[in-house]
Amino acid sequence: MRILVTGAAGFIGSHLCERLCSLGHQVVGLDCFSPYYARALKELNAQDVRAAGADLLELDLATDDLSNVVEGVQAVYHLAAQPGIAEHVPFCDYERNNVQATHRLLQALLGAPSLKLFVNVGTSSIYGADATRDETAAPEPTSYYGVTKLAAEQLALALCRDRGFPACSLRLFSVYGPRERPEKLYPKLIRAILEGQEFPLFEGSREHLRSFTYVGDIIDGFCAVLEHHDVVLGEILNIGTDTAITTGEGIDLVQEIIGQEARIVTRPRRSGDQLRTHANIAKAQRLLSYEPRVSPREGLAASVRWYRDRIWGKVRY
Numbered sequence: 001m002r003i004l005v006t007g008a009a010g011f012i013g014s015h016l017c018e019r020l021c022s023l024g025h026q027v028v029g030l031d032c033f034s035p036y037y038a039r040a041l042k043e044l045n046a047q048d049v050r051a052a053g054a055d056l057l058e059l060d061l062a063t064d065d066l067s068n069v070v071e072g073v074q075a076v077y078h079l080a081a082q083p084g085i086a087e088h089v090p091f092c093d094y095e096r097n098n099v100q101a102t103h104r105l106l107q108a109l110l111g112a113p114s115l116k117l118f119v120n121v122g123t124s125s126i127y128g129a130d131a132t133r134d135e136t137a138a139p140e141p142t143s144y145y146g147v148t149k150l151a152a153e154q155l156a157l158a159l160c161r162d163r164g165f166p167a168c169s170l171r172l173f174s175v176y177g178p179r180e181r182p183e184k185l186y187p188k189l190i191r192a193i194l195e196g197q198e199f200p201l202f203e204g205s206r207e208h209l210r211s212f213t214y215v216g217d218i219i220d221g222f223c224a225v226l227e228h229h230d231v232v233l234g235e236i237l238n239i240g241t242d243t244a245i246t247t248g249e250g251i252d253l254v255q256e257i258i259g260q261e262a263r264i265v266t267r268p269r270r271s272g273d274q275l276r277t278h279a280n281i282a283k284a285q286r287l288l289s290y291e292p293r294v295s296p297r298e299g300l301a302a303s304v305r306w307y308r309d310r311i312w313g314k315v316r317y
Contacts, residue, residue: 001226002026002072002114006105007079008056009033011179012121012172012215014045016077018052019219027054030061030069034097036083037182038317044310045179061101066108075117075226078105081152083181085125085143085272098148102155110165117229119222120156120169123149124211124240124277131173131277135236143272153236160234168225168232173240173279177215177299178306182317185247186300189254190307192262199262203269206248211240211279214299217292224288231287240279241292253300 003020007013008029020027029049033042049056059069061080070076082089082097102120109115124131126149128140141147159165180187192199221239225232255261284290 001074002028004069004073004076005029005054005079006061006077007031007081008049008054009042009046010079011045011181012175012218013077013079014049014179015177015215015219016079016222017049017054019223021052021054023223028069028073029054029056030059030080031056032060032080033058036089040315040317041182044315061105062096066105067111070108070112072114073109073112074114075119075229076105076109076115077119077121077222078102078156079121081121081149083145084183085145085270086183087271089144091144094144094148099151099155102152106155106159106165110159110163116166117226117233118156118165118167119225120153120167122153122169122171122236124171124173124238124279125274126150126153126171129273129275131274132280134280135171135238135283142274145272157234157236166229166233168234169236170221170225170239171236172218173211173213173238173277175213175215175218177303178310179215180303185250186254186303187307189251189262190258190304191312193255193258193260194307194312197263198265200267201264202267202273205273206246206251208247208274209244209276209278210247210250211242211244211277212250212296212299213240213279213292214294214302217241217294220292221284221288221290224290228288235283235287237284237287238279238281239284239290240277240281242279242281244278245296250296250300253296254304257297257301257304
């Protein structure tokens, strides 16, 4: 299949491109290389994506012409977004990169008769502070990120309801692993320990419950959707792990793997943070036979190896 992946030079998108190429698909990736974090890290991902056999184009979904890119596309994985919960990022950036960009992509795809599947990549932040319920729960987002990702999801599903557009949406839970964004918990922690820096931790976050899901398990879910595309159209599915640990337990595991403790300093509570995420994946298990397999210890060991081998002392950011 000819498959388009947006956000292809990012954390999850780069892993997806590699997997799809390994399965024999023709992959076209898009990324605007936004300045949200260091371009050098995305360029490293882009090298791996191209080495896997994918085409990777630098395009902005919110402004650039997409007509040539969508021609002949049979499936789309839409991962491009303004990520995270960051107080320094204004609402207009979330609205532009999550809502406007998704709208323009969908409008371009309406003229693509070859399209069989559009996978919107959503987030557990749509549920709000307590993300432990199934897909029928009312959305209660507590951040600009969650609000605009909900809007993007509903843009795709509205077209599905109104015009039969072949869309579904996957809500991801606390994804981690090699290539994770540098401001996220584990890359920041690993860097702080290895470089002897202080590690800032938001007040109360050690007790936060998280369905930390290894990126490889997420990619398994993405591929299962492609294999079962006939049963997922119009559906929302949680993709994560039904095993949850606290942030504190995750920190302790990283310290144990590296063999050194972090110099933790407490920072004031961050507005919009989720308190509990515990993925209810019964629907994905039933429709996709989805079963995450990687334990936190295995996944975090892989994260530490990647940082030591590919980043530490090699990439400036």
